[in-house]
Amino acid sequence: MSRRMRMTIENSITFEEGCDEYLLDCKARNLRDGTIKHYVDSSKQIMKYIGRDTLIKDIDKDIIDDFIIQLRENPNLNDMSLYTYARDFKTLMYFFMKKEYLPYFKITIPKADKQPIETYTDTELQILLKKPNLKRCGFTEYRVWVMTNFLLSTGIRQHSLISIKIKDIDFDAEVVHVNITKNRKPLIIPLNPDIIKILKEYLKYRKGGKDDYLFCNVYGKPLVRSTVYSSFHEYNRQRGIQKTGIHRYRHTFAKKWVLLGGNVVTLQRILGHSSLAITQNYLNLLVSDMKKDIDQFNILREFKKEGIKMTKN
Secondary structure, X not given: OOHHHHHHHHOOOEHHHHHHHHHHHHHHOOOOHHHHXXXXXXXXXXXXXXXXXXXXXXXXHHHHHHHHHHHHHOOOOOHHHHHHHHHHHHHHHHHHHHXXXXXXXXXXXXXXXXXXXXXXXXXXXXXXXXXXXXXXXXXXXXXXXXHHHHHHHHOOOHHHHOOOEHHHEEOOOOEEEEOOOOOOOOEXXXXXXXXXXXXXXXXXXXXXXXXXXXXXXXXXXXXXXXXXXXHHHHHHHHOOOOOOOHHHHHHHHHHHHHHOOOOHHHHHHHHOOOOHHHHHHHHHOOHHHHHHHHHHOOHHHHHHHHHHHHHHO
């Protein structure tokens, strides 16, 4: 095929065809299923603004600016959603530029105001960690209690949690092997004595073989995300806790780690972050929430009280 013919074909590629090509590239790069699904959903939403039959060669800075304006005028999109769509569109455009479907030009997107991460309070944790009566509760409630303890002991993500198998727990070495992670890099996380004791008791009830999943449903089958969320939601509501968030435990773990004097480098390795900068950014989002705790330990206020007492004496 001549270069002229190839250029003619490339210049007739529509936005929808370009998105399909990008998704194939994502699969070829072996990205996580969750990441690919995100791009599938995001591209469908972007097409509502750009138009699936729009030729990629016709997309310029003015079209991109108009796309951003339309996002801002959509009352159903919050600041974070706007940023996500704009970021994904930018990723697509740079992919098209790399493929030489259009000339290169710099794309600037609006920055999102990062919201502080809300964690579980100590009072809420005290309630959530109270062990249920095993003679009265069902397996689901007991399993969620064990999972809650496990999340607060390891800081792992939900998809890692439901992927752990019984054989991944090494009681001799007191570690858990986390083989399914966001960046596909396995982790080995130490287990504290309390969670080891909890897991040993749990396995007496759960039973199962070494190749079975650690956390399962009442029939011994693997858990799915929707089931996990609904069971945590019900567990929290039964205990009077209105907020629900499995990922919230990961943030709570990081916050408590820092407040208890834990090493940030070690925290980075446990969380599975590829760089210390990611962990630092993670902690920056916790600052406003941590300030509530810092205010309770106001050393200057304590000395001020002592000064008032001395003056009176």
